[in-house]
Amino acid sequence: MRPRPVLTAAARLALGFAAAALIVTACQPSESLSSSPGVSASDESSVGAPSIGPLPSFVGAADLEETIPTEVDGITLQTFSMSGPDFVAGEVDPQFISFLDGLGADIEDVAVAFGFGANADGTQTASVFAFRVGGANAQDLTDEFKDSADAGGDPLVWHTASMGGKTVEVSDPNDDFPTPVVLYATGDVLYFASSTDRTALDDIVRQLP
Secondary structure, eight states: OOOOOOOSSHHHHHHHHHHHHHHHHHHOTTOOOOOOTTOOEEOOOOTTSOOOOOEEOOTTOHHHHTTSOSEETTEEOEEEEEEHHHHHTTOOOHHHHHHHHHTTOOGGGEEEEEEEEEOTTSSOEEEEEEEEETTOOHHHHHHHHHHHHTTSSSOOOEEEEEETTEEEEEEOOOSSOOSOEEEEEETTEEEEEEESOHHHHHHHHHHOO
């Protein structure tokens, strides 16, 4: 069954999906997610790591998906990707449209990729989300994301840090996101990463473009 994120604001959409992905990985290790007819899928699990079976890999963002790490500090990440229209699946929230308008873009300019997984005993998890908006630049992506993140719920508080050899923005944990979230933008791609393991989180950022 294809996962369907709930669109509230652009930031919570991305982070909420990442959180849901971690729950699936940690709590449903034997469940198999089937791809849509005509779409290929592959199981990238390694021996000894918990497997959730084949995951869908939607045509249209293969190059973006390749930027997602597949192994971080002993955690194997399942990866998949899709186009912007596939991602929203008809449930477009006005705040999301406002986010794109602020970047001078529309949904056809968007592609997304995901990676998530857990270690062999399920005690550590990691996830990374890539959000590409064609024609946007890194600073605008970061600024628009932060504005969107403040649109509702418990606002994230960010501070600049050095991680994995890169300058990133790191959120303070709150009730919605109890583990730190790392925000990193390069070119027209914005990455969100989170992990219960700080070493894995550093490894994710190190492997990003």
